[in-house]
Amino acid sequence: MNSKTLACQIRKDCLEMAYLSKGSHIACALSIADIVAVLYSDILKFNPEDPKDDKRDRFILSKGHAGSAVYSALARSGFFDPEILKTHYANGSILSGHVSHKTVPGIEISTGALGHGVSIGAGMAYALKLNNKENRVFVIVGDGECDEGSVWEMALFSAQHHLNNFTIIIDKNRFQALGKCQDILKNENLKEKFELFGFKAMEIDGHSHDEIRKSLKVTSKDKPICIVANTVKGKGVSFMENDLKWHYKNPDEEQYKYALREVESEYDQ
Amino acid sequence: MRNAFINRLSELAKNDKNILMMAGDLGYNVLNKFYDDMPKQFVNAGIAEQNMTSMAAGMALEGKKVYTYSIANFPSLRCLEQIRNDILYHDANVKIISVGAGFGYGSMGMSHHGTDDMGVMRCLPNIIIFSPSDKNEAIRVAELSVMTKKPAYIRLGKGGEEDIHEYLEFNIGESINVVKGNKVAIFTTGPIASEALEATNILNEMSISTALYTFPTVKPIDEEIIKKCGNDFDLIVTVEEHNIIGGLCSAVAEVLAMQKNKAVLRKIGLNDTYISEVGSQKYLRERHNLCSKDIVNTVLDYINLK
Numbered sequence: 001m002n003s004k005t006l007a008c009q010i011r012k013d014c015l016e017m018a019y020l021s022k023g024s025h026i027a028c029a030l031s032i033a034d035i036v037a038v039l040y041s042d043i044l045k046f047n048p049e050d051p052k053d054d055k056r057d058r059f060i061l062s063k064g065h066a067g068s069a070v071y072s073a074l075a076r077s078g079f080f081d082p083e084i085l086k087t088h089y090a091n092g093s094i095l096s097g098h099v100s101h102k103t104v105p106g107i108e109i110s111t112g113a114l115g116h117g118v119s120i121g122a123g124m125a126y127a128l129k130l131n132n133k134e135n136r137v138f139v140i141v142g143d144g145e146c147d148e149g150s151v152w153e154m155a156l157f158s159a160q161h162h163l164n165n166f167t168i169i170i171d172k173n174r175f176q177a178l179g180k181c182q183d184i185l186k187n188e189n190l191k192e193k194f195e196l197f198g199f200k201a202m203e204i205d206g207h208s209h210d211e212i213r214k215s216l217k218v219t220s221k222d223k224p225i226c227i228v229a230n231t232v233k234g235k236g237v238s239f240m241e242n243d244l245k246w247h248y249k250n251p252d253e254e255q256y257k258y259a260l261r262e263v264e265s266e267y268d269q
Numbered sequence: 270m271r272n273a274f275i276n277r278l279s280e281l282a283k284n285d286k287n288i289l290m291m292a293g294d295l296g297y298n299v300l301n302k303f304y305d306d307m308p309k310q311f312v313n314a315g316i317a318e319q320n321m322t323s324m325a326a327g328m329a330l331e332g333k334k335v336y337t338y339s340i341a342n343f344p345s346l347r348c349l350e351q352i353r354n355d356i357l358y359h360d361a362n363v364k365i366i367s368v369g370a371g372f373g374y375g376s377m378g379m380s381h382h383g384t385d386d387m388g389v390m391r392c393l394p395n396i397i398i399f400s401p402s403d404k405n406e407a408i409r410v411a412e413l414s415v416m417t418k419k420p421a422y423i424r425l426g427k428g429g430e431e432d433i434h435e436y437l438e439f440n441i442g443e444s445i446n447v448v449k450g451n452k453v454a455i456f457t458t459g460p461i462a463s464e465a466l467e468a469t470n471i472l473n474e475m476s477i478s479t480a481l482y483t484f485p486t487v488k489p490i491d492e493e494i495i496k497k498c499g500n501d502f503d504l505i506v507t508v509e510e511h512n513i514i515g516g517l518c519s520a521v522a523e524v525l526a527m528q529k530n531k532a533v534l535r536k537i538g539l540n541d542t543y544i545s546e547v548g549s550q551k552y553l554r555e556r557h558n559l560c561s562k563d564i565v566n567t568v569l570d571y572i573n574l575k
Binding site: 101102109110111112113115116119120121122123124125126127128130131149150153154156157160161 | 309312314315317319320321322323324325326327328329330331332333350351354355358359
């Protein structure tokens with residue numbers, strides 16, 4: 001599946017999952033849909049037949065609450081039956097709200113508490129280098145998540161130890177749980193901050209597949225890589241975009257059908 | 270105890286390149302064997318325990334056997350959620366070394382007192398808790414920690430602890446019967462075992478037949494021995510340099526509560542408090558009734574009461 005088709009499918013799946021489960025965090029999943037789609041279409045090495053294949057790249061969703069986007073990408077990449085997506089949040093399901101490695105093939109690390117996934121990723125990158133392995137480690141982290149001190153501990157370490165097999169993608173959708181990031185803890189100039197910490201950093205349009213693809217292919221001789229991806233929370237569904245309530249709310253039937261049409265028509269263009 | 274542990278671990282690490290020592294910028298004159306002899310097996314994570322702990326989990330998931338090292342609460346309570354979510358939930362082969370059990374860093378102040386760590390760690394699923402009582406137990410704990418792939422918390426004395434017994438090849442979950450007796454059983458763990466041993470000797474000299482058991486593993490606890498002692502003895506006294514809630518006494522009581530016992534339980538530990546006084550380990554033990562004489566008095570009080 002090419003990245004555009006996969007992104008459209010992820011958005012549709014996420015909407016359906018939110019609608020059926022009455023679960024939360026739909027807008028968070030929509031903001032990373034394009035990044036996840038490009039990762040699974042064009043960048044990550046993975047093997048659905050053997051999710052723990054040694055040759056796989058490591059991918060961690062540090063902002064574990066956007067799990068539905070990754071569940072969809074995994075299902076559509078052959079890790080499990082897409083029908084299972086309909087059980088998200090349900091009693092007895094394998095798909096918890098925040099991603100869990102215990103139950104879902106292809107999930108590398110369970111997250112949900114913010115600021116953990118990036119550090120686990122750095123540990124993997126460090127050990128892979130010690131083991132002389134070529135695998136890369138990719139982590140998606142939220143801009144709100146960058147409030148966590150451990151993110152900056154990770155940044156210091158990763159640069160100090162030249163973890164050039166390690167790429168973090170900041171989903172800069174400018175919102176966190178109770179409002180706009182700038183109104184809560186002004187953590188701006190993330191690209192410059194990571195540069196100062198010693199990363200090779202760049203800023204891109206987090207919905208442009210060409211820019212995402214290009215940035216994920218960037219390598220460095222001796223620096224970890226930070227991609228600040230400017231995104232829109234709720235991207236692809238007009239009434240969800242930049243509206244905090246879709247961090248929590250789920251669509252009713254009418255909203256769900258309307259949203260699906262919007263996502264599909266965007267793809268048709 | 271600390272040095273004996275590190276020396277044994279570094280011997281084992283020489284033959285196993287996957288053993289990694291990760292320090293939280295502490296261990297001056299202690300971890301030299303790692304960074305001088307095996308620089309590729311040592312990494313200083315800086316003063317950043319949360320990142321250290323999550324990274325250790327990540328490294329372990331890539332096949333490394335990682336030891337995180339720092340003082341008392343820094344590698345434990347400071348990064349508790351990283352231990353819970355990243356190490357334990359992922360069943361990562363990480364061993365957390367916490368140095369300065371109890372009042373090992375007594376004069377440093379309450380920030381450095383390791384007096385609630387066992388209780389906090391004990392309620393986390395999927396963790397082994399090692400709490401050696403002397404250098405010989407610490408050496409064996411180093412060996413056991415390499416043998417098991419399970420996550421573990423290792424609570425070490427800072428140094429200068431008295432030997433309680435010779436080196437023994439005990440296994441995970443086994444207590445050690447250091448002194449035999451038939452009326453009173455003293456259970457202890459960690460560096461305070463020296464006080465328990467002294468009390469045991471005094472009581473035996475007073476013709477009160479007293480047994481001493483050390484518990485180098487606090488989780489899983491040696492249930493079999495606790496149950497047997499509950500049946501065989503008149504009195505069990507737990508002795509720990511730790512808050513009275515959550516540690517050895519709680520672990521023992523949880524086992525005893527499940528059966529009908531001949532023995533009554535008495536406890537020596539910190540009375541649910543933080544310590545503001547300044548002083549050495551010995552001084553703080555005296556101030557808080559954790560010394561051999563306090564153990565002896567607890568036994569005598571019980572006997573007189575009877």
